[in-house]
Structure formats: C-alpha cells, structure tokens
Amino acid sequence: MAFVITEPCQVEKAGECATVCPVDCIEEGADQFYIDPDVCIDCGACKAVCPVDAIEEEYDLTPEQEAFLEKAEAFFAR
Known part of the structure; x- marks a missing residue:
C-alpha cells in the first residue's frame, strides 16, 4: 500500500x-x-502536513481518484 496525491x-x-x-x-x-x-513506506507523514488534504491511502481512493495512482506510476516509470 502507498499514499497517493490527488x-x-x-x-x-x-x-x-x-x-x-x-x-x-x-x-x-x-x-x-x-x-x-x-x-x-506508508508512514503518513506527508498526509499529516498536506495543507489541502490531497493525500489519500491507495486503498481509500474513490473510483474518480484511481487515475492519480496511475499518473504516479507512469511518472516514476520514466
């Protein structure tokens, strides 16, 4: 599991x-x-400091937010 920025x-x-x-x-x-x-490493430090609540756990993503996980995977695949 990982955190995802939405x-x-x-x-x-x-x-x-x-x-x-x-x-x-x-x-x-x-x-x-x-x-x-x-x-x-799923520590949650990023989620705690995000001023706009943009960070969600991977398994808590709504169907509309799933695209942000795919974007992150594509970004790091480069």
Whole structure:
C-alpha cells in the first residue's frame, strides 16, 4: 500500500509533503507532486502536513481518484 496525491495538489502544489518524507519518495512534476508507490513506506507523514488534504491511502481512493495512482506510476516509470 502507498499514499497517493490527488487533485487538490494540482491547485495548491505546496510541497510540505516532500520536505517531511523520510524516504524521499515524493517528487515534483509539472502539474503536481507525485509519491513513488514502490518506495513509499506508508508512514503518513506527508498526509499529516498536506495543507489541502490531497493525500489519500491507495486503498481509500474513490473510483474518480484511481487515475492519480496511475499518473504516479507512469511518472516514476520514466
């Protein structure tokens, strides 16, 4: 399981999540930040500091949010 950054990040793109991540699995993309699902250790530090509540656990995603997990996987596949 991993955390996923969803739509609110596209508007705010604050970046506190990347600062607190203990395994440096969060990178900034052109439109939002992304969490590498293969590196994330599920600590929740990023979720706790996100000012726009954009971070959700992978298994708590709504069907509409599933695309953000796919975007993160594609971002890190490069």
